[in-house]
Amino acid sequence: MSAEQRPRILILGANGQLGQMLQRVFAGDGVVEALGRDRCDLADLDQVRNAVASFAPQLILNAAAYTAVDKAESEPELAARINAEAPGVLAEEAKKRGALLVHYSTDYVFDGSKRGPWVEDDPTSPLNVYGATKLEGERNILSAGGRALIFRTSWVVSAEGKNFLRTMLKLGAERDELRIVNDQYGAPTSTRAIAQGTKAVLASAGVEGAGEDTEGGVYHMTCAGETSWSGFAQAIFAAAGPSREQGWATVTGIPGSEYPTPARRPANSVLSNEKLAARFGVSLPAWDAEMRGILKTLGVARG
Numbered sequence: 226m227s228a229e230q231r232p233r234i235l236i237l238g239a240n241g242q243l244g245q246m247l248q249r250v251f252a253g254d255g256v257v258e259a260l261g262r263d264r265c266d267l268a269d270l271d272q273v274r275n276a277v278a279s280f281a282p283q284l285i286l287n288a289a290a291y292t293a294v295d296k297a298e299s300e301p302e303l304a305a306r307i308n309a310e311a312p313g314v315l316a317e318e319a320k321k322r323g324a325l326l327v328h329y330s331t332d333y334v335f336d337g338s339k340r341g342p343w344v345e346d347d348p349t350s351p352l353n354v355y356g357a358t359k360l361e362g363e364r365n366i367l368s369a370g371g372r373a374l375i376f377r378t379s380w381v382v383s384a385e386g387k388n389f390l391r392t393m394l395k396l397g398a399e400r401d402e403l404r405i406v407n408d409q410y411g412a413p414t415s416t417r418a419i420a421q422g423t424k425a426v427l428a429s430a431g432v433e434g435a436g437e438d439t440e441g442g443v444y445h446m447t448c449a450g451e452t453s454w455s456g457f458a459q460a461i462f463a464a465a466g467p468s469r470e471q472g473w474a475t476v477t478g479i480p481g482s483e484y485p486t487p488a489r490r491p492a493n494s495v496l497s498n499e500k501l502a503a504r505f506g507v508s509l510p511a512w513d514a515e516m517r518g519i520l521k522t523l524g525v526a527r528g
């Protein structure tokens with residue numbers, strides 16, 4: 226296939242954990258341009274317009290976001306520009322050229338009060354600024370009326386970047402005891418699974434066909450299974466090889482009320498992935514298998 230025939234793929238947020246994995250997984254799938262904040266700052270809406278206009282992509286994968294959940298409480302305007310306004314502008318630019326926009330959203334659009342997994346059209350009611358700005362981003366994309374897929378994911382982990390798994394490996398080797406919240410439930414989801422899942426959706430629908438559905442374009446996309454933050458920490462230390470003579474830190478579960486943070490977080494943010502499976506035949510692997518894969522990549526898996 227000549228360079229003119231291969232799809233032009235624009236990846237934004239290239240230096241984030243998901244952005245790095247998307248670059249790897251989509252590397253052979255087209256002419257890829259991956260821009261970090263230094264080359265496309267989503268806080269500058271003209272830069273967003275220019276990035277799309279100058280590369281002229283058929284597919285945009287937007288992994289850029291203001292993800293500092295606690296800090297967002299004190300920077301709501303900046304978080305809104307990056308998470309809400311910029312995705313709306315991206316969607317308008319994509320529509321102008323008939324491109325497909327793939328965007329990632331969050332479990333934090335829900336308030337956590339439901340018993341059982343949340344489905345896509347359950348009522349949203351974010352508890353924090355981050356969740357509210359991400360929800361506004363979804364709405365801005367959908368109201369632009371172009372071709373878009375919005376994948377809500379959760380508890381993102383990877384062998385690189387800033388995430389809970391890497392923080393646990395660091396703190397678990399330094400300390401004897403870690404007090405971790407045990408009354409918030411979700412599904413840890415690897416960037417590998419999200420990037421592969423995205424690719425599988427596009428393979429199922431085709432870049433040209435995807436985003437044409439009548440169901441709003443919002444899909445949940447998380448790894449299978451669920452756990453609490455303390456359950457996740459325990460699983461990490463059980464699957465990781467010995468770190469030092471005295472082993473990993475002991476995990477003590479505590480209620481969220483004993484770990485106050487600027488941003489409130491939902492108690493149950495487990496998402497149902499049934500819509501994704503029914504529409505595209507795509508399911509992500511179990512969170513604990515993905516966790517073991519990351520530990521292996523980091524060279525710390527047991528056995």
Ligand SMILES: NC(=O)c1ccc[n+]([C@@H]2O[C@H](COP(=O)([O-])OP(=O)(O)OC[C@H]3O[C@@H](n4cnc5c(N)ncnc54)[C@H](OP(=O)(O)O)[C@@H]3O)[C@@H](O)[C@H]2O)c1
Pocket residue numbers: 238239240241242243244261262265266267268287288289290291292307329330331332359377378379380381382386387
């Ligand atoms: N992390 C999670 O647990 C989680 C959970 C649910 C949903 N999500 C969603 O999943 C997607 C990927 O998140 P992630 O985990 O890969 O986050 P991440 O590792 O924090 O990466 C986010 C990237 O966005 C970039 N960014 C921030 N502000 C920007 C700006 N003004 N202009 C351009 N780029 C900017 C960051 O750039 P710098 O490298 O320069 O800081 C970073 O590279 C996001 O949409 C996020 O909302 C994440």
